[in-house]
Amino acid sequence: MIVKTIKDKGLKITPQRQLIGEVLDGNKTHPSAEDVYKKVSKIAPTVSIATVYKTLNSLADLGVIQRLDVGDGKAHFDPDITPHSHFVCLNCKRIFDISTSAPLPDFGEEFRVVKAQAVYYGYCKECQDQKEE
Amino acid sequence: MIVKTIKDKGLKITPQRQLIGEVLDGNKTHPSAEDVYKKVSKIAPTVSIATVYKTLNSLADLGVIQRLDVGDGKAHFDPDITPHSHFVCLNCKRIFDISTSAPLPDFGEEFRVVKAQAVYYGYCKECQDQKEE
DNA sequence: AATTTTTTGCTATAATATATCTAATTCTAA
């Protein structure tokens, strides 16, 4: 529950943050800021895109959610902060969770690793099937 | 040698492309388009940033170089197209090559993987040392 | 050498994201 965590982390609870938290909670679609904004706007049309960006950044900085980069020029956000990887379909552009919990590798003194991100690119089942027709 | 490959791939050889190829050849710094532009500009100040972008995209699309995304909002380019990973220093922002040649995993029919990208984030030796002072 | 095709460079525009600033809201504590 993101809303609960917001308070724990010292952020004030506002209707906007509550709403953004609800949009993110359990969300497996890895939405961009724009995606979140669209969803939020449907419920509360007056919420500003700036607020969405600020909230997403705050939550990501606090480690409540995860910022994800798959090379499409925009950040995606994932409420699942447990270690897992992602698969990006080059056709439909959807991002899927992969339960490969690759451990942080040990590169010795040379590099102290604090975060790892594995992204796989290819074609999801549906898009493979489409091409065969 | 990138210049050689340019011709093989059916692209015309121009002074601009030759220069961009030379800047990239053996380059281990993972430059952004802007970085490449700056280097090129020092030698040939009239080369346009648009040409740099177009050339980098062409080369990446042809698989001559690799487009790399580490989540800093801009694309980086790597002339080393052999399988390897990258380490990003969160302090100095440099990108280092990691010779971990993780093989493409097999996710079965569900996902057909064609490319994998592993990025590790942390602190390089130099930046670790700095903090200890 | 002329022609076709590609490429360049300029610039406008797009897309994503952040900064700034005032008004409004939240929360605390009296």
Add this chain to the structure above:
DNA sequence: TTAGAATTAGATATATTATAGCAAAAAATT
């Protein structure tokens, strides 16, 4: 319960990265 301090929201200007469009130039072909 409310006054006041601190934070947040919203509007918008601006920054940053990248692409699009087009005329002029250059490259390769014939």
